[in-house]
Amino acid sequence: MRQSKVLTIGEVLVEIVATERGDGFRQPVGLIGPYPSGAPAIFIDQVGKLGQAAAIVSRVGDDDFGHVNLERLRRDGVDVSGIEVDPLGTTGSAFVRYRDDGSRAFVFNIRHSACGTIELKGAAAALAESCTHMHVMGSSLYAPSVVEAVLQATRIIKKNGGTVSFDPNLRAEILNSPGMREALSVVLAETDLFLPSGEELFLFSPAGSEQEAIANLLKSGIKAVVLKRGAAGASYFDKDRQISLPGFKVTEVDPTGAGDCFGAAFVTFWLAGADPETALRYANAAGARAVTRSGPMEGASTRAELDALIAEQRS
Ligand code: ATP
Ligand code: MG
Numbered sequence: 509m510r511q512s513k514v515l516t517i518g519e520v521l522v523e524i525v526a527t528e529r530g531d532g533f534r535q536p537v538g539l540i541g542p543y544p545s546g547a548p549a550i551f552i553d554q555v556g557k558l559g560q561a562a563a564i565v566s567r568v569g570d571d572d573f574g575h576v577n578l579e580r581l582r583r584d585g586v587d588v589s590g591i592e593v594d595p596l597g598t599t600g601s602a603f604v605r606y607r608d609d610g611s612r613a614f615v616f617n618i619r620h621s622a623c624g625t626i627e628l629k630g631a632a633a634a635l636a637e638s639c640t641h642m643h644v645m646g647s648s649l650y651a652p653s654v655v656e657a658v659l660q661a662t663r664i665i666k667k668n669g670g671t672v673s674f675d676p677n678l679r680a681e682i683l684n685s686p687g688m689r690e691a692l693s694v695v696l697a698e699t700d701l702f703l704p705s706g707e708e709l710f711l712f713s714p715a716g717s718e719q720e721a722i723a724n725l726l727k728s729g730i731k732a733v734v735l736k737r738g739a740a741g742a743s744y745f746d747k748d749r750q751i752s753l754p755g756f757k758v759t760e761v762d763p764t765g766a767g768d769c770f771g772a773a774f775v776t777f778w779l780a781g782a783d784p785e786t787a788l789r790y791a792n793a794a795g796a797r798a799v800t801r802s803g804p805m806e807g808a809s810t811r812a813e814l815d816a817l818i819a820e821q822r823s
Pocket of ligand 1: 702763792
């Protein structure tokens, strides 16, 4: 059997965070950053940190924000040969400020940054041929060229006998953009593992209840649904089994990145042939550790760190 290798495609950004809570950026406010970020980048960093072969296709500028990301991803074992460094481009960014109620105000520079023009050509296309699993991030479907690259890589990996996971973390403006429903239905048709969070369960399966939504998704050809429930943990569903595990008890400092680290751990253990309960336990541990650190990628964990959290909460 070929050694498994996970691919994702999408935004590589820096995140710059307001140091005081409040509503947005209409007045001067203290900032801290840059932190390496972007949902697919956080996901793939966590996959790499667990020792699973991993790669990402993206674009950054030849600037400090790009190099912050390249260095972190390389350090954590991610193949960055599919990240094109554009000498004339600028790396994407997200300014984030938490409001008192825990919601977030953002200023994004994604579509018009270097990662707005990702394409699956040359080295990136060859990389797709070498990978056995594709992880699609809903947040990455922000520009037509990126959507095309994601669909192309998904087809290549499926044609080669690989598998696909899909985290539908879509922002509303993405969902309603032209052609998006069609693109999403193509992705869904290829999805083996669907990883929604909360209400995202109902995005493609408008049903009256959770059970009904899950039954519809499993009937459509998806092999398993993994539903993230924040601090309450997560559940796994396939045609034979339903498993729910509570969340680990931790102090939440910064929720950003929890879903991405959770998904990365689940996919890594699933690909390694772990039973769903084990994969779910490690995924819950990865999500829990992610929220204990400020900075979106700072809470990615090693296998030893996940084992330590699991052992600590067992005793
Ligand atoms: P994100 O904000 O990164 O998109 P998400 O909405 O996709 O996250 P969540 O359900 O918020 O996903 O979190 C993913 C997982 O992380 C949860 O299923 C759980 O395992 C873990 N998790 C999140 N928040 C907490 C918390 N406060 N305490 C313990 N575990 C948590
Ligand atoms: Mg999410």
